[in-house]
Amino acid sequence: MGILEVKGVNKRFGGLQALGDVNLSVQEKSVHAIIGPNGAGKSTLLNCLIGKLIPDTGSVMFDGKSVLGRKPHEICQMGISRVFQTPEIFGDLTVFENVMIPCFAKRDGAFRLHAIETVMSEKDIVEQAEAMLSEVSMLDKRHMLASSLSRGDKRRLEMAMCLVQQPRLLLLDEPTAGMARADTNNTIDLLKEIHEKRDITMAIIEHDMHVVFSLAQRITVLAQGSPLVEDTPANIKGHPKVREAYLGETA
């Protein structure tokens, strides 16, 4: 049994079958990549995991408990964090505040009326946030407004916001899109390090095959809303169906 079990998930948008009978099992502490051409339904699948969308049929179990019918914040509190395809950050807040908010959420839960002490007097939170920011080498930018960051930095910030919560499952939707080569390599190193150090399970959507093959232990290929194959990177590389449906196109 994987930590995440998706069974028979269907999702239609009007006449469009975005997901058709998707089964997916992500093993604990593994890195599982989901690849597929544009419009294959990858983001839609993630949306079904975090409560942004509710599948028409099927079940999604995380750690033996169903996530369906739970609110997004409850699912996050269960230990699933997500990095979005277009960065979702608190643009009007500073980089430092962006990282402190998830720290508070992790420590205090979904709501706490905590209106007397100042933010900066919370020593443990401040330290946690500082440590996280230096891990993604953004400590020098901590007083900048998040909206004024470059695209690559926004992505890294969002990743830091997810990682600082020490999720059990981290969902990454094209974490290196829009990044320069050097930044992409940094991100790969960061994710590798995080994975080795903290044993976080990751499900990663990525178009960049270099990233996929450097990180993933298993790969699921999605095409037109349905899983085509699921296998190890080595086997996927040589798989004729995959070459035809996906890699063939990009080559």
Added chain:
Amino acid sequence: MTDQTQNPPAIATGAQSTVKASRGGMLGLTANDFRLFLIVLVITFLAPFILNPFPEGSALAQFNAGYPDLMQRFVIFGIFAIGFNILFGLTGYLSFGHAAFLGVGSYGAIWMMKLLTLNVIPAIIMAIIVAGIFALMVGYVSLRRSGIYFSILTLAFAQMSYALAYSVLTPITGGETGLQIKNTDRPLLSNIQDGEIGRANLFGLEMRSSFELELGAWLFTFNAGYYIAAVVMLLAFYMSIRLFRSPFGMMLRAVKSNQQRMNYTGLNSKPYTLAAFVISGMYAGLAGGLMVAMDTQVGPERMFWTASGEVVLMAILGGAGTLIGPVLGAGFIKYMENIISKINSTILHEWFFWLPDGLENFVVALIYPFIGKGWHLTLGIMFMAVVIFLPGGLVEGGQRIAGWIKNRRGSGDGPDKDPEHHPKQAPHVGE
């Protein structure tokens, strides 16, 4: 929740000081915040002097605002605006019915005075409680929607309260005439003579008692009611600074910035906005209670939608989301309402008597639409000018002037003045 509340342009000097200023204040405030609080404290206590700069009987005495009635209004509407800003400035939820909480608080306060005691403290506490409960109900329903729908829901609630107070609820609200303390009222804990009209007091100190100081041609009035209201305002202001700087305040700004991200970060934005709504409603109730304490009467017009609109103007004019902005906005609007509206054509003619007759009439005719009842026009133009040229309100105006002075003084300060080399930094919330 967009446009008019965009970040004011980042001002690098203000932002850098956040780092330095994290230590060194008092009362649990940073040095910057403490200084701001101190300035407000000194100004409120010296207001009878500061607002009366012109000698009695001089032509400019017209512009003196240092009389108790108006000073009380300054601080009371200051409280109202501070509370409104906690909701609107931080979360971005624009309530268009906040006057309802002020009105409900007023009714609560006056009943306390009619029935229990003429001491203002229980009345004010009652006002806060009643307004808080009412805000909880209104907020619970209205916060199911956001944006314009939220605003409309709050407006609907407020107009409903107004209409009910006017008609169906006459037994509790006194209908059109409202409620006042009468010579037949016998509060439980006060021993007043038959036929005497009870007066609001604080442990015997009457709200209306004043001490007058004549210095040459100047007359300064120190009113008990004003100072009590001023102390309450300072407390309210202090609490709002604490709230702004707290994790709770940060979460409220997160609501405004990106509610989606907040939810996917494991935070439930609903109770945060509801708490902000209730706190903000309690501030309005406090203001309503103080109004009754100063002048023991209430009418339903206090809840009319124009009153709700006024507090929105105050917050935006002063600078929504800043600490001091709403207080400035409240003072500004109340000053205009009470001073500009009292200027009439006779006064104008007195001012310009030295001009040749034809020119005098021309100048008076030119200014006339902007004074007296025309003060709304003046206010409207000012408001538009602020929204267009100073989206951060009067506070942004102040910051720009301060920045300009600093630049002039510090020009030629070396190569690292180049703004291109400074990444955009966060604006300091407040000032």
